[in-house]
Structure formats: C-alpha cells, structure tokens
Amino acid sequence: MDSFDAICIAVGAGQPRDIQAEGREMRGIYFAMDFLSQQNKQLLGETMQQEEIISAKNKHVLVIGGGDTGSDCVGTSIRQGAVKVTQIEILPQPPIGKNPETPWPYYPLILKTSSSHEEGCTRRWCLNTKAFIGKNGHVTEVLIEEVEWHREENGQMTMVSTGKTETVKADLVLLALGFLHPVHEGFLNELGVKYDGRGNIEVDKNGKTSVDKIFATGDSVMGASLVVRAIASGRKAAENIHHFFCHEQKK
Numbered sequence: 001m002d003s004f005d006a007i008c009i010a011v012g013a014g015q016p017r018d019i020q021a022e023g024r025e026m027r028g029i030y031f032a033m034d035f036l037s038q039q040n041k042q043l044l045g046e047t048m049q050q051e052e053i054i055s056a057k058n059k060h061v062l063v064i065g066g067g068d069t070g071s072d073c074v075g076t077s078i079r080q081g082a083v084k085v086t087q088i089e090i091l092p093q094p095p096i097g098k099n100p101e102t103p104w105p106y107y108p109l110i111l112k113t114s115s116s117h118e119e120g121c122t123r124r125w126c127l128n129t130k131a132f133i134g135k136n137g138h139v140t141e142v143l144i145e146e147v148e149w150h151r152e153e154n155g156q157m158t159m160v161s162t163g164k165t166e167t168v169k170a171d172l173v174l175l176a177l178g179f180l181h182p183v184h185e186g187f188l189n190e191l192g193v194k195y196d197g198r199g200n201i202e203v204d205k206n207g208k209t210s211v212d213k214i215f216a217t218g219d220s221v222m223g224a225s226l227v228v229r230a231i232a233s234g235r236k237a238a239e240n241i242h243h244f245f246c247h248e249q250k251k
C-alpha cells in the first residue's frame with residue numbers, strides 16, 4: 001500500500017446470488033460464472049483437470065434465472081452439446097414489443113430474445129425452485145412450483161405460491177440469479193473499505209472510499225451494471241485521482 005500514491009479498486013460485482021433450497025449442496029449445481037469463465041479459459045487454450053471441468057455435453061441443463069447471464073449459459077450449453085436446455089425465471093414473462101408500464105424514458109421492460117435463445121431452448125416463467133433431487137449426491141431433477149404475482153394496493157408486487165409443483169430432469173444446474181455486490185471476503189475486507197446498504201463499496205462525491213488514497217469504480221460501486229456505465233465510471237475515477245494528485249501537490 002505504501003508504495004502507491006493512489007489505488008483504484010475495480011473488482012466488479014462478483015458475489016453471485018445463491019438459492020436456498022433443499023439439496024443445494026449436491027454435485028452438478030454451479031454458479032453461472034464458474035461455468036462461463038471456465039469456457040472462456042478453455043477457448044484460450046488453458047488446460048484443466050478432467051474432474052474440474054463443468055461440461056453440458058449430453059446433459060439435461062436447467063438454467064435458473066432468466067436474465068442475460070442465464071442467456072449466456074443457454075448458448076454455451078447448447079454449443080457444448082447439451083441434450084436439452086431449459087431456462088426458468090421466477091418473474092412473469094415480460095410483454096413482447098411494447099410495455100405500457102415502462103414508457104420512455106424508463107428502461108423498457110420487454111421480452112428479450114437473444115441469439116442464444118434462438119439456438120433452441122425452452123423458456124418458462126413464474127417458476128420458483130423448491131428442491132434439488134438427486135442420486136448418490138449428484139442432482140438428477142429439480143422440483144419447481146408455479147407462482148403468481150399479485151399487485152398490492154401500494155403498487156408492490158407480491159409472490160403467491162400456487163401449490164402446483166412438477167419436477168424437471170436436470171443433471172447440470174446453472175445458477176444465474178444475479179449478483180449481490182463485490183466479493184467482500186479477502187482483499188476488500190482486509191483493506192477495510194466501508195460498504196453501502198447494498199454491500200457495494202461506498203465512495204464519496206470524489207469517488208474516494210473510506211480508506212485514505214483508495215478510490216473505487218465500476219460495478220464494485222454501482223452493483224452489477226453495463227459495460228458503458230463501467231467505462232464512464234472508470235473515466236470519472238481517473239479524473240478524480242488526477243484532481244486528488246493536483247490537490248496533494250498544492251499542500
């Protein structure tokens with residue numbers, strides 16, 4: 001630390017949201033990023049032990065989470081040679097084309113169909129994961145339940161169980177339920193930076209964390225977002241650090 005005049009943390013928002021359901025500890029259930037980043041490493045020619053490899057080849061794959069990360073899991077699974085890929089989402093299916101509830105300038109909440117989806121998968125909505133069922137410690141099926149979403153008087157949506165359950169065959173389950181905040185354990189906790197109410201790194205109006213000389217930027221501050229926002233945030237951090245140095249020199 002002492003050998004640097006300023007430090008900028010840009011570690012992203014890598015803490016995945018987990019699922020609390022019976023059987024979660026079974027083999028065959030992975031976080032999306034473990035699967036996706038391994039595929040990238042393999043494409044770059046990195047070798048790994050056979051037992052480390054997460055492969056969708058000849059598998060019935062269930063992707064839990066209907067967002068962009070889930071969509072990347074769908075495409076990667078299909079290209080690896082999965083027998084069948086199913087993607088489930090807890091929220092209702094968004095409208096196709098236009099959504100009167102999100103007019104301009106709001107972000108349009110509409111159904112997104114990616115090239116991965118077009119490669120062929122089953123997409124389903126309003127499904128909650130109840131339990132992972134397996135044999136000899138390896139997942140073979142997932143128990144899911146249909147849910148309904150009711151709008152309360154205050155406009156808030158509440159999830160209601162319907163009691164209608166079914167099992168889906170799955171020997172590879174990929175968890176793509178979003179990201180909570182940056183990983184706290186290790187580096188960040190050791191630095192002692194403060195977090196905001198959502199667990200992201202707290203910064204002041206100058207982009208500085210609670211620790212002297214340490215700045216933070218990108219998803220580690222905003223939470224999981226988009227490349228364009230991360231680039232803008234990185235530029236702002238560079239500007240802030242420049243001002244910090246100018247101010248230090250004047251002292």
Ligand SMILES: Cc1cc2nc3c(=O)[nH]c(=O)nc-3n(C[C@H](O)[C@H](O)[C@H](O)COP(=O)(O)OP(=O)(O)OC[C@H]3O[C@@H](n4cnc5c(N)ncnc54)[C@H](O)[C@@H]3O)c2cc1C
Nearest residue numbers: 010011012013069072187217218219220225226227228230
């Ligand atoms: C699967 C997936 C698909 C996405 N697709 C899109 C898309 O299509 N379009 C879009 O705009 N956005 C997309 N995003 C979001 C986008 O990737 C992020 O918003 C953006 O990359 C954030 O940039 P960042 O620099 O803050 O963090 P990141 O790009 O996450 O970079 C953080 C880096 O820090 C490294 N790191 C973590 N901890 C440490 C440590 N202790 N020491 C050293 N290095 C560390 C990480 O390994 C990582 O390489 C996607 C995200 C995911 C997960």
